[in-house]
Amino acid sequence: YAMLLSLIFLIVLVAAIVGFVFRHEIKTSFESNLELALKDYNVTADGHSQAVDTIQSTLHCCGVQNYSDWERTEYFSQRGIPPSCCKNHNDCSEEDLKDPNKAKLKVFVDGCFFLVTSTMESKMSVVAGISFGIACFQLIGIILSCCLSRYITNNQYEMV
Numbered sequence: 001y002a003m004l005l006s007l008i009f010l011i012v013l014v015a016a017i018v019g020f021v022f023r024h025e026i027k028t029s030f031e032s033n034l035e036l037a038l039k040d041y042n043v044t045a046d047g048h049s050q051a052v053d054t055i056q057s058t059l060h061c062c063g064v065q066n067y068s069d070w071e072r073t074e075y076f077s078q079r080g081i082p083p084s085c086c087k088n089h090n091d092c093s094e095e096d097l098k099d100p101n102k103a104k105l106k107v108f109v110d111g112c113f114f115l116v117t118s119t120m121e122s123k124m125s126v127v128a129g130i131s132f133g134i135a136c137f138q139l140i141g142i143i144l145s146c147c148l149s150r151y152i153t154n155n156q157y158e159m160v
Contacts, residue, residue, distance in 0.1 A: 053084035061112040
């Protein structure tokens with residue numbers, strides 16, 4: 001049991017170190033995947049378009065860097081900026097979303113990349129605290145299982 005807990009502890013420790021060391025690569029990968037999701041928005045029948053809509057409506061953002069990122073997509077040439085970018089859905093018409101100047105007043109202008117990364121970084125302290133707490137419980141479990149193993153081993157020799 002102590003060996004299993006030690007193995008899990010080491011895996012969690014390595015994952016935390018790798019996540020910390022490669023955090024910039026993770027950001028770059030997220031940015032490129034978000035740009036790709038915008039490019040393929042409503043072209044493919046997968047969950048990427050729904051994920052983009054969820055991010056935009058939840059975080060009140062639009063595009064990767066800003067709302068004008070949508071102008072470089074195929075979706076914009078057909079239907080304009082997606083309705084998930086609208087500040088007020090009742091006040092957003094398709095004609096407004098096709099005109100970047102009108103859309104600027106009706107949609108969120110901030111990009112999603114900065115908001116997502118800043119939200120993740122602000123939550124990192126909570127994740128680190130929870131991970132530290134779990135690691136402490138694992139270490140206590142390792143120590144107690146080693147003590148139990150020693151106690152059982154010592155008692156077997158005394159019985160003989």
